[in-house]
Amino acid sequence: MPAARIQPSFASGVLGPALWGRIDLARYDSALRKGRNVFVHAHGGVSNRPGLRFVCEVMNSDYRHRLLPFVRESDDATVLIFGQNQLGFVKNGARVQSGGVDYTIATPWSANGAQALDTVQSVDVIFAAHRAAAPRRIMRNGETDWTISTVPVNPTVASPTISSVTPRNSGTETYRYRVTAVVGGVEGFPSANVATTAAELLSIEGAWNDIAFSAVTGATEYRVYRMRNGVPGYIGFTTNTSFRDDNISPDSTVTPPVQASLFNAAGKYPSVVSIYQQRLAFGASDNQPETIWMSRVGDYLNFTRSQNMTSSDRAEFDMAGEQLNRIRAMLQLRELLVFTSAGEFSATGPDGGFDALNPIVTQHGYIGSATVKPLVADDTVLFVDRSGRGVRDLRYAYESDGYSGNDLTIFASHFLQGQRIVGWAMAKNPWSIIWIVLDSGKLLALTYKREHQVWAWTEMDIDGAVESVACIPEGSNDATYLIVRRLIDGQQRRYVERFDDRDFSTASDAFFVDCGITYTGAAVATVTGLDHLEGRAVVALADGDVIPGLTVTGGAVTLPHAASKVHIGLPFTAEMETLPPAIQFDDVGASRGRPHSVSAVRIQMENTRGIKVVTDDGRESELVQTGGDLSEGIPLWTGMHELTVPAQWNRDGTVTMRQDYPLPMTVLAISVELTIGRN
16 A cells, blocks of 8 residues: 655654554654654754864863853853863863963862762852862952862951940949941951940930940941840941940840851761852751751851841751752752752742741652752753653743643653763753763753753764763854763773854865864865874765775874865764654554555755665665766755665664764655555
């Protein structure tokens, strides 16, 4: 029986084997059976992934390293490379140098410690937490001027010294005073109590006490407190170094700060960090795994409380529940979202403003989270569940006044079977892709557009093992950097590599090789600068011509002819396979399980060259393209093209499209002509 089937979209991505029989799913008709080294566009097309440009080797390839983004603003971003007690920097696709050498600073974290580091950024400062060390702040003072220091929890404002308390007239009353200094809006700790024991009663008309005290460098004001029943109550402020108390009633609701004793010993170091409503938040020490500590409002380096606590003081509260809720991550969105080992919480205050006196903690789910820091996609949070093998989204819904979401791995759970997610990053522009690193070294791509109900999985097949990923804005696109562990000339090497932007107008500009470089200049036959690929078999795209079968020797390769623009690197193959067609016939029923023979494939392509259709037995039908003028380069093809497929009967009727040249491929739709047997 002849039949035809068109698939106008692949927006559902790869469907796992457990769902290959679910032809009743709406996603089935827009899904793939296989997607290797390709990614899905939100509009439904599929492209082969861009190549990886070699950036640099890590500081010490003997150790696992980690990448972290530092984005000061959209046109000023850096990737930080954490290694064995070292920190390096990459910007605009190159290692940051100082004095002609790679710029590196020392860190307190080992290579293993850096993998468990939790961070949050505030303009030029990154706050870092690790359960084995006191919290640190990484500060960028200049392009090649970075420093690391311990996060202070107490203000460093000096305390004034009261030199005298002088009553106007003598008597038998005792009055005690304390004074604090305010520098840069931060109030320091109070002076020692100083008393007058021979003063007249201040309620007597005309009575007063004059308080004199020492100056503090940088102070803009001084606050004066009078003791009442052992509590210092606020009576006023002055910009001078003296103050007159003429029977001012102490306000015991306003008291000076009390020194904090936090994060100062093993077992008390926090392991997670975030920022919420102008407060720096730490959480989950070994001794208090459910506890969150927040700084004073507007002062990240001040974790003090007033003697009589106020709403703007340091906050301290627990994620209490039926079982231990060890805090795994925190994230600021509409509220402070807290992800624990046993559930998902939010922390806020009355009317949406956080109040240290009245923190409101609400549990929204019981999934539980892994230690991988959640991501934000527009107004939605994505997090890894406690198994490390599931990804869920979480979004506030006004209708229910709570958070809910979807399991994003249910349709492609086979990608995570027996593996755990250890890192991820989102490149929002231009494709909205989440790059996911597994503990096996595998890299997955998840195209995520919640407003269009698109979440589409594919897998990347990268020579070696991917160990870390980070995304930062560079120009109009988000750049994705990887650390890839490769075997080079018999030795283990760890390289920082960057996905190409996939911006090209001609085939000669296309970059589809891994760990590669580009030579541009006068036409040459020998290309150098390939020491990082010594001994490896590579492929070249030379002025648009594919040259396979090259081997790097002495850091160079020799081309069969000279070229002026050459991309050289490791080859990779991109491949996509459709699902078995689900066609219903009036007379014999469903086509599934019957013999299929595909006779022709019509492919709607965009900017493509070199695509093949491959049968089950390995026979190929290749799109042969030539330019109108043989002296010019072969143009990229956009439009519908028909390929005749070698006849073959099988039980599936699937179609495999492959790109094994370092050239671009984008498939927008596919129309298949096939014959289906009756038996």
